[in-house]
Ligand SMILES: Nc1ncnc2c1ncn2[C@@H]1O[C@H](COP(=O)(O)OP(=O)(O)O)[C@@H](O)[C@H]1O
């Protein structure tokens with residue numbers, strides 16, 4: 001605890017470590033060299049959008065940040081502490097600071113909405129049932145779904161399922177929310193509801209957000225910063241406006257929504 005408040009003080013002074021940092025991270029799967037010495041740090045309280053072709057390694061980056069994957073080489077740090085070498089026991093408290101909205105939403109189909117949102121709280125705390133019910137209602141209200149506690153995921157639309165998954169991701173009041181393609185598969189109106197929520201949560205909870213997306217509308221809407229992953233490195237780092245005016249062909253392809261042959265080969 002004292003370490004945490006010391007960290008917060010340091011950050012308040014503006015000389016703290018970045019909230020998340022990857023240093024020279026390399027990752028191979030067999031012959032596939034997905035990350036080739038990635039360097040990036042994420043600034044506290046900001047929303048960074050990660051773009052890149054299908055198969056570029058965007059989800060692999062997010063998985064390194066929560067140690068669902070380990071680097072072959074390099075370091076992953078959270079608040080200046082290495083998490084790639086941390087014991088599983090110490091990792092538990094670090095993981096609780098992250099909310100992760102997985103690519104497929106991934107709700108438990110046999111559980112109700114309330115049970116899904118409560119799941120991390122039950123798993124990690126000893127709070128009372130009534131206290132948990134209150135938190136569940138509050139988190140569902142944040143995503144505009146209070147009242148749906150008793151429904152099963154199958155009774156919800158795709159957009160509602162994403163919002164329930166988001167309520168679950170924020171159930172333990174994370175400092176950092178990782179979103180993996182939060183708007184994929186949603187129509188523009190439902191996508192925009194999710195984009196609005198990302199902005200709202202960032203403002204109201206003062207979180208740091210890292211958003212992987214294919215969706216240029218999302219980039220423009222939610223991004224303070226946008227970075228592009230290509231052939232194992234970040235090849236662009238700037239604001240969404242800077243990206244719009246960038247002349248690098250790989251970046252332009254993305255801005256204009258054209259999929260190049262090499263991108264298709266990666267699918
Ligand atoms: N656990 C794994 N085992 C083997 N290959 C993987 C694994 N995870 C990802 N890959 C491969 O790494 C590449 C990058 O994957 P991913 O990060 O999911 O791409 P995307 O940028 O679309 O999110 C893909 O070619 C994928 O097949």
Ligand SMILES: [Mg+2]
Nearest residue numbers: 058059103180
């Ligand atoms: Mg992915």
